[in-house]
Amino acid sequence: MSSTSGNHGSVTNSAPVVNGDSHAHADEEQPLLGGGGGARKPASKSLRKKLTTDVQRDWADLVLLACYIITGLLDSSSISIWGSFVSMQTGKIPSKPSLPTITARSFAFDSTDTEQKTGNTVYIGLGLAAPTESTRWIKSATSLISFCLGSFFFSRFHRFFSPKKRWVLCASFIAQTLLCVAAAVILTVGPVAGKDEIAWNVLVPIALIAFQSCGQAVTSRALKYNALTSVVLTSIYCDLFSDAELFSVRNAERNRRVGAPVLLLVGAICGGLFAHSSLGIAGALWTAAFLKFLIVLSWFFWPGEPTSDE
Template sequence: MNDTRRGEEAGEERPLLRKPARHSLATQWKRHMAAHVSRDWADVVLVSCYLITGLLDSASISVWGSFVSMQTGNTVYLGLGLAAPTESTRWVKSGVSLASFCIGSFLFSRFHRYFSPKRRWVLVASFTGQFCFTAAAAAIVSAAGTPANKEEAGWRVLVPIALVAFQSCGQAVTSRALRYNALTSVVLTSIYCDLFSDSELFALLNAERNRRAGAPLFLLLGAFLGGRFAHSSFGVAGALWAASALKMAVVVAWLVWPSNPPASRGDADEGRRRQDSDSRLLPAAN
């Protein structure tokens, strides 16, 4: 009788003993997601984003005739189209891409600024959103097909362009959040200039040179892969699905990325000032 009662009492106590463990795990996860990611080696992730840009832009320009990330070319196409609007529909697609990119920049930057630029869950949410938009564009192209006429500017062309262009600015905003302003993943001209202007171009150890050299190389590789997709049976849909997979890989990277060590009380004010500085960097021009 006593043994049974003891067993019942022990059974009643077991769930109570487990709750702190579950609570502790949930607390650790919340702290992990709320932590600010470390900038150390984060430039590697940003340089790898150039691969995604090259993949998307080369496939897009090959099939649709407009860019979805690099908006300098789209601005030129838009100007040429306004000068002769009946010669081609490229300016319409370029205009949609440019407008979507600008709207995305407005929203992504404010999202990062409001919730803290380098917080882990903010970076994860940003790239998860980018994945969703890219995957949605891939699904539309897979279902609706690619137009045989490159001049077509119907919904099955304009909607995927708008979705991909909208999300592509998220990478540029992330470079501002992590204070690697040059690694926007959408601009190369200034990187080429800075790379070959570097007084220590041939130095053995030069991290800045390595970043500047890695960006065009990764974009070139992505452009090659995007071109191969565009001229294969997979088409632009294959390039979009591949880019979606790479976006999800970046999400995983941010989930496991090291955090900044907790700041002491004496460093709290400095940390807040630096966070405010990071926030002000977000709307900076390319």
């Protein structure tokens, strides 16, 4: 009886222990049940901190140099198909495209075309002087106006939200990617237009591509690499060959000035190949969109500037 009583007593006395074990067990489960929200909160804060951090300027010129490939890709294919620049709004393309310094913008021309090809600004002037001779000036005007609007938009976007913020750079190139995709979709699923035809499926893609192309130039300003706009080469050639330290072993500025036209030439060759293939300019646009997306990823993972609490 006493044993039974003892057993009952032990059970009774051990009940708090059981309850204690129950509470301990519940405490063990608590992080699994409620800790998820606590874990997500620091993660969201960490992501927000990452996105609102300024990216480091060091080596960011490599990303800007990659943009020259995209410029060459789009300009050479658009010149070949539409006879209009979509990135470089000024420039000159001689009738003999054998010179290495101008091959990047003349690769896609038919060798039988012997007239002087000049940039969009001059195309517009020639078109206004003789508007019935060619439709090229209409495409050039569309490209130039869209480029100016894009410059207005992207510059104010960077200026308003802080130029070097990670999320700002990512958002800028996401927008550029989507505009390239939109133009590529129009050209992929839409009807095929002739080289001299003026139709919505010609003017809209030109406008979209020209609008997004200046985002690269604005990024170069935001990162203080003002020479690497990716939409002009004339000043780079001038600065390169007038550099007093042109033949120095270590000269980062010279290296950038050499890399820019070389990479644009690579892109122009690829764009010319697309233009002369069954893929056409749509293939060049899909490729450009893919490259822009890679740049978005590069900005997301790019090292950030150290903050005060680090």
